[in-house]
Amino acid sequence: MRVGLQCHLSDANLNLAQPSNQRQLAISISAIAEQVGRNAPLNLCLILDHSGSMGGKPLQTVKQAANRIVDGLMPHDRITIVVFDHKAKVLVANQLVEEPIVIKNKIDQLKASGGTCIDGGLKLGIEEAAVGRQNAISQVFLLTDGENEHGDNERCLKLAQLAADYNLTLSTLGFGDHWNQDILEQIADAGNGSLSYIQEPEDAMDVFNRLFSRVQAVGLTNAYLKLELMPEARLAELKPIAQVAPETIELPITTETSPLSIRLGDLMVDDPRVILANLYISQLPLGSHPIAAVQVQYDDPARGQTGLTSERILVEANVQSTYQPIPNDRVQQHVLALAKYRQTQIAETKLKQGDRQGAATLLQTAAQTALQMGDENAATVLQENATRLQTGEDLSERDRKRTRIVSKTTLQ
Numbered sequence: 001m002r003v004g005l006q007c008h009l010s011d012a013n014l015n016l017a018q019p020s021n022q023r024q025l026a027i028s029i030s031a032i033a034e035q036v037g038r039n040a041p042l043n044l045c046l047i048l049d050h051s052g053s054m055g056g057k058p059l060q061t062v063k064q065a066a067n068r069i070v071d072g073l074m075p076h077d078r079i080t081i082v083v084f085d086h087k088a089k090v091l092v093a094n095q096l097v098e099e100p101i102v103i104k105n106k107i108d109q110l111k112a113s114g115g116t117c118i119d120g121g122l123k124l125g126i127e128e129a130a131v132g133r134q135n136a137i138s139q140v141f142l143l144t145d146g147e148n149e150h151g152d153n154e155r156c157l158k159l160a161q162l163a164a165d166y167n168l169t170l171s172t173l174g175f176g177d178h179w180n181q182d183i184l185e186q187i188a189d190a191g192n193g194s195l196s197y198i199q200e201p202e203d204a205m206d207v208f209n210r211l212f213s214r215v216q217a218v219g220l221t222n223a224y225l226k227l228e229l230m231p232e233a234r235l236a237e238l239k240p241i242a243q244v245a246p247e248t249i250e251l252p253i254t255t256e257t258s259p260l261s262i263r264l265g266d267l268m269v270d271d272p273r274v275i276l277a278n279l280y281i282s283q284l285p286l287g288s289h290p291i292a293a294v295q296v297q298y299d300d301p302a303r304g305q306t307g308l309t310s311e312r313i314l315v316e317a318n319v320q321s322t323y324q325p326i327p328n329d330r331v332q333q334h335v336l337a338l339a340k341y342r343q344t345q346i347a348e349t350k351l352k353q354g355d356r357q358g359a360a361t362l363l364q365t366a367a368q369t370a371l372q373m374g375d376e377n378a379a380t381v382l383q384e385n386a387t388r389l390q391t392g393e394d395l396s397e398r399d400r401k402r403t404r405i406v407s408k409t410t411l412q
Contacts, residue, residue, distance in 0.1 A: 001219040001303075003267065003296045003310035004030040010331040012316070014281060015323035021281045022236075025315060026244075026331040027227075027294055029264060030272035031219030040302035042073060042215065043136035045080040045094075045129035045168075047121045048110070049144040049175070052085070055112035058145060058175060061201040065208035067104045072212060073097040078132035081107065084121030085114025086150040094131040117150035118142070122159040122187075130166050135304045137218045137266070138168045141211065142187065143198075145175035153183050160190035167222045167299070169193050169266050171211060175204070177397040181404045189249045192265025197405045199398065214246075220267040222306070223298040225275060228259035233291040235260075236278040239342075244334045245274040247409040248341040259293070267298065276334050286321060290314045333373060340369045340378065344407035351395070360389035366407065378406035 010024040046066055050059060066081070073079060074097065081092035081103070091110065092103050122142060129140055140163060148156065163170045170191025172184040175198045188195040194214070198207050235241065235253070241262060243249040251262055264273055281291055292315040299306045347362035363386035370378035381402050385395055395403075 001031050001033060001300050003220065003223075003298060004028070004032045004272065005294065005296055005310050005313055007292075007294050007313055007315045008328050008331050009315065009317060010335065011325050011327050012318055013324060013326050014284065014317050014319045016283070016286060016319050016321045017323070019283050021317075023279050023281060023317070024331055024335055025277040025279055025292060026328075026334050027225065027275040027277070028272040029223065029225065029267060029275070029296055031267040031269045033219060033269050040219075041136045042077040043094075043129060043132040043138040044069070044073065044077065044215070045082065045125045045138075045140040047082045047084065047125040047140060047142045049116060049118075049121070049146065050083045050085055050110050050112050051114050051116045051146060052112055053116075053178070054145055054175070057201040058204075059110065059112045061204040062143060062175070063107050063110060065204045066107050068205065069208060069212050070097065070100050070103050070107070072216075073100070078136065079103060080125065080128040080132070082121050082125040082128060083110060084117055084124075086117050087114070088117065088120035088124045090124055090128060094128045115150045116144060116146040116148060118144055118148040118183075119151040119153075119155040119159060122156055122163075126159060126163050126166065126168060129163075129168050133167060135301045137215065137221060137301055138166075139215045139218075140168050140170045140191070140193075141173060141208075142170065142184075143173040143175055144179055144184070146178050147180050148183065153180075156183060156187055157190055160187040163191045164263065164265070169221075171196065173198055173207060173211070174401065177401065181401050185404065185408075192263065194247055195405070195408065197401055199402075214268065214271070217268040217271055218266040219269045220298045221265070221301055223264040223267050223296055225262040225264055226259040226295040226297060227262065227277065228293040228295075229279070230289075230291050230293075232282045232284055232289070233279050236280060240278045242276050242338050242341075243273060244276050244337045246271055248337055248407070251275070259295075264296075274334055276331075276338055281317060284317075284319045286319050288316050288318050291317050336369050336373045340366050340373065340375070341407045343369060344382065344403060348400075348403070351389070356389045360386045363389070363403070370406070375406075375410055378410065381406045
């Protein structure tokens with residue numbers, strides 16, 4: 001495996017007459033396979049809520065989906081299953097998938113009872129998954145249908161960061177309509193994973209399968225983007241860097257020293273992570289000038305190699321006395337994706353503050369942005385919710401969760 005790295009400015013031409021030019025830099029990072037098929041073992045941990053509210057069809061479909069995943073694993077892969085209600089326990093300790101029937105029998109025996117303590121499940125799951133992380137693609141799936149009534153949400157976020165430090169990718173799945181989308185999104189973002197929504201029990205199989213397919217596409221792990229800005233370029237002061245694909249995530253900047261180091265996590269084959277940086281470029285002389293250099297540090301678990309580096313790519317801009325813009329359509333799509341997310345976030349904040357009209361207006365704006373992107377599913381969800389607010393209706397929990405999901409990604 002090697003890294004595929006591409007960089008594009010929103011407009012590579014700069015206006016000599018301007019004292020400062022604002023540009024967006026889109027950086028696309030993926031794994032490029034040098035042979036067909038996955039060649040590194042998976043180290044998969046399922047953390048499953050089996051509280052009383054999961055009783056009946058919800059837990060039954062989750063068990064079926066978990067069994068399907070076990071069927072998709074190879075004997076050299078590893079599996080851990082942790083379950084939780086108001087307490088957590090290890091159902092299947094970290095082990096090779098040598099006896100899938102035994103593992104599935106343990107899943108089938110799971111019963112619904114008790115309350116919900118998410119951080120208890122997270123702690124046990126991370127401890128177990130860490131056992132098998134060496135030279136493997138390590139993934140944790142956390143599923144819950146409720147609030148963390150017997151736990152501590154702040155502890156959940158610290159555990160998600162710990163998972164990332166252990167090179168464990170942590171994805172969250174919200175089941176039904178009563179889970180906390182703020183917390184599950186923050187856990188997934190901190191764990192470099194994704195947030196999924198299972199609206200109905202019968203959707204569980206498809207959502208699990210989609211997430212498992214994504215895991216199987218991982219080729220490289222523990223990736224960091226190294227972004228070096230030349231003296232004439234600087235980042236915007238407010239929210240300068242975000243991931244915009246495969247889902248939108250605001251990325252924290254932990255240091256201002258160059259090169260900036262931004263954790264990416266896993267790199268997938270044929271499904272790039274796209275990072276968007278908002279830059280200001282000071283006045284430069286006529287001609288072509290480097291404004292940034294980009295490189296990726298990563299691990300290759302199939303080869304047991306860590307701390308590898310990709311080629312170093314220079315990003316250049318061309319200063320013109322007679323400015324002729326050459327906007328990059330692909331970068332503009334990424335700018336729209338980030339705008340859709342941020343507009344929706346502000347709408348949610350206004351709704352919490354009681355400003356229904358302000359929320360409706362911003363949801364309409366986000367719907368128009370989605371249409372510009374060609375994301376008709378998102379546009380429909382956002383516009384319907386804007387209309388509900390304008391006609392005096394309240395948004396249901398389902399409406400709010402669908403809004404959150406379509407703001408971050410393309411609705412499946």
